[in-house]
Amino acid sequence: MKPVLELFRVEGRVAVVTGASRGLGASMALALAEAGADIVAVARNDNASLKLSVESAGRKFLAVKADVADANAPSAILDACEASFGGANILVNNAGIIRRAPFLEFTGKDWQEVMDVNLGAAFRLSQEFARRLVARHEKGKIINIASMLSYQGGVRVASYTASKSALYGLTMLMANELAPLGINVNAIAPGYMATDNTEQLRADPARNKAILERIPAGRWGSPDDMKGAVVFLGSSASDYMHGFTVAVDGGWLAR
Numbered sequence: 001m002k003p004v005l006e007l008f009r010v011e012g013r014v015a016v017v018t019g020a021s022r023g024l025g026a027s028m029a030l031a032l033a034e035a036g037a038d039i040v041a042v043a044r045n046d047n048a049s050l051k052l053s054v055e056s057a058g059r060k061f062l063a064v065k066a067d068v069a070d071a072n073a074p075s076a077i078l079d080a081c082e083a084s085f086g087g088a089n090i091l092v093n094n095a096g097i098i099r100r101a102p103f104l105e106f107t108g109k110d111w112q113e114v115m116d117v118n119l120g121a122a123f124r125l126s127q128e129f130a131r132r133l134v135a136r137h138e139k140g141k142i143i144n145i146a147s148m149l150s151y152q153g154g155v156r157v158a159s160y161t162a163s164k165s166a167l168y169g170l171t172m173l174m175a176n177e178l179a180p181l182g183i184n185v186n187a188i189a190p191g192y193m194a195t196d197n198t199e200q201l202r203a204d205p206a207r208n209k210a211i212l213e214r215i216p217a218g219r220w221g222s223p224d225d226m227k228g229a230v231v232f233l234g235s236s237a238s239d240y241m242h243g244f245t246v247a248v249d250g251g252w253l254a255r
């Protein structure tokens with residue numbers, strides 16, 4: 001058995017991170033690079049500073065511009081990855097969007113678009129990623145990015161709650177079927193993190209105050225708070241973990 005800190009290293013592995021152009025995805029991509037992985041960053045926009053940071057960490061970086069809601073995205077992303085680096089071993093399904101409106105006014109468009117990105121894309125990309133790993137007789141790691149709304153209802157975010165609750169269940173389903181094939185599937189449920197996704201909440205003084213009062217840690221999370229959990233779940237340190245959703249939430253769920 002390797003010394004324990006060696007188990008957290010992911011040298012020689014290739015990590016695909018969706019939604020890596022900013023926010024939590026950019027931070028998790030950098031964490032995996034710092035732990036040794038080459039990075040395939042998927043989003044509709046570039047992030048030049050992430051490329052610089054990954055390369056400064058001594059790792060290779062490939063940006064793949066894709067809309068993960070597109071049914072052809074999984075093949076395009078994984079083909080590009082194979083052409084540059086060979087097959088991927090780690091997949092982080094992080095790309096996500098949110099739409100806010102009262103339930104009585106929630107539109108079909110805001111329902112479908114969120115479900116397609118937050119849930120459908122994770123299903124399709126995980127399936128293609130796992131099929132290719134199995135064909136290569138390799139092991140791998142899938143990490144889904146869930147939410148506090150995988151556990152709770154929330155308000156004004158019908159499609160977001162539905163997608164994240166379903167992703168929590170899908171994580172367990174995939175773990176049950178893929179563990180025997182050598183693929184670990186787990187999830188991280190971030191709490192309230194300061195990114196574009198929560199800009200409206202932080203800009204509303206009453207909501208901001210109510211949220212902060214309920215977080216035992218007494219602060220919003222930062223993208224850097226995701227780094228430890230993603231490296232743990234992407235590395236051999238978590239080889240016997242399957243189907244679990246780890247909260248990184250400043251204690252929100254414990255309250």
Ligand code: NAP
Pocket residue numbers: 018019020021022023024025042043044045046066067068069093094095096097117145146147148189190191192193194195196197198
């Ligand atoms: P963010 O700052 O809004 O970033 C979202 C990322 O997803 C961006 O890189 C965006 O890139 C990408 N993305 C969105 N739609 C896409 C699409 N159709 N195709 C490809 N990429 C797409 O959000 P975040 O806060 O970092 O959230 C990341 C994940 O964590 C999401 O799944 C979110 O639900 C989850 N989460 C966040 C919080 C929080 O408090 N912030 C809490 C719980 C869970 P482009 O716009 O360049 O495509």
